[in-house]
Amino acid sequence: MSDKVIRLGGGHLGNPESMGHLAQYLKHFVGRKFIVVSAVPALSAILSGNMATVLQREPEHDVLLTQLLSVHRNITSKEASDAYRQLAEQASGLLKGIALIGDYSRALKDQVLSFSEKLTAEIVKTIWPESQVLLPEQIGLQTTADYGSASFLAANNDYLKSLPAGSFIIPGTYGITENNKIARTGKTSADYTAAFLTRSLGVERLELWDLDFDFQRADPAIINNPEVIKRLTYSEASELAYFDHYSFHPRTVEPLESTHIPIEVLSSASSDGVVETVINTETFIEDQIVKSVACTDDISLLKLDGPGVGLKPGILARVTTQLNKAGINIKSVITSQTSINFILSEENGDKALSLVKGMGFSSVTDISVLKDLSLIGIVGHGMQHAYGVSAKIFTAVANNHINVVISGSGASDLVSYLVVSKSDKEKSVREIYSAFFG
Structure with missing residues (x-):
């Protein structure tokens, strides 16, 4: 049977x-x-x-x-x-x-x-x-x-x-x-x-x-009647699941x-x-590479800045361990040699700031949390192997005078992140969507 x-x-x-x-x-x-x-x-x-x-x-x-x-x-x-x-x-x-x-x-x-x-x-x-x-x-x-x-x-x-x-x-x-x-x-x-x-x-x-909420190419509250995505990989679907409109x-x-x-x-x-x-599991890459321009307001940005951040070992490990013990989920981490940026939920920003400030990092000169932000996720397999995708994203936001607080790509072949002010979220989605889907 x-x-x-x-x-x-x-x-x-x-x-x-x-x-x-x-x-x-x-x-x-x-x-x-x-x-x-x-x-x-x-x-x-x-x-x-x-x-x-x-x-x-x-x-x-x-x-x-x-x-x-x-x-x-x-x-x-x-x-x-x-x-x-x-x-x-x-x-x-x-x-x-x-x-x-x-x-x-x-x-x-x-x-x-x-x-x-x-x-x-x-x-x-x-x-x-x-x-x-x-x-x-x-x-x-x-x-x-x-x-x-x-x-x-x-x-x-x-x-x-x-x-x-x-x-x-x-x-x-x-x-x-x-x-x-x-x-x-x-x-x-x-x-x-x-x-x-x-x-x-x-x-x-x-x-x-x-x-x-269907798997559509963008939030229908921002883009009128966006197309339903016909084919997704497991990874693409899981990535989109973290955004509000899925x-x-x-x-x-x-x-x-x-x-x-x-x-x-x-x-x-x-x-x-x-x-x-x-x-x-079938990796189906569309002509325009990008399958969805996703967004969420449920973020805060915990920033650890200092000239010695990239040289001092163990900072990232200590912070992630401390946040894990407190039951705070880290959505993503974007780093450079002078800054570590933790993308957290909006409600956990202040709690995380209080915990990390008490940890005593000699090489960190400033610890802060930024709010009133939105996370834009541009999702689709093949992003790191296709010429011009990143350029198209940043051209779309630059031409429309949208300030990007922080960006991250390269950790995965299927997503690029932009963090922008909440007031710029809808404009960001519209312009990036227009760049890829007309």
């Missing part, structure tokens, strides 16, 4: 047309259909919002329960099932317990947030009564104990392959540690969950039922790359399974 793995975004549950098309599409396939779901955004917002305030005030049980039940009713127009109601009660009880204790671990936070996917799975079952919910606990979906950013290790393939033909709904984004605790693999990481199951089961492709988990490619299993993004506009974007 053959299998199919498809990732369904929680946002589709409120779209009857999309859900109807998916149901029709799945009817064409006889076998086991594993539908991995991400959380309904409203459920995620309710639970994460309560986690953020639980230590300041105890959640009101009846209010929280009403909110969770109303999400079910708004989507399905039906009263919640007993299973859904029990999960909602459990989530509320956990939050109340945390409020009473006055503290919580990362493991307990993951446990609370996992209810957003569990509840979503029960909503899908209400919409498709013939389906069956399979929890990660049931299928032996094992993870590391890196709570909040765990990695998948194994699944009980014998159990999965013993199941009969039918539709099985699996809550995405979490698994079970060696100590039987819930560990999430990241926010909205159902793509990664589905990819791991695809490889574990030996399925020939991973299918994503549409994306909240909704693809960057770790999705990890389980699939070694076995060359492709990822297909299917259009939800019909039940025909039309493929919009294919992601695989």
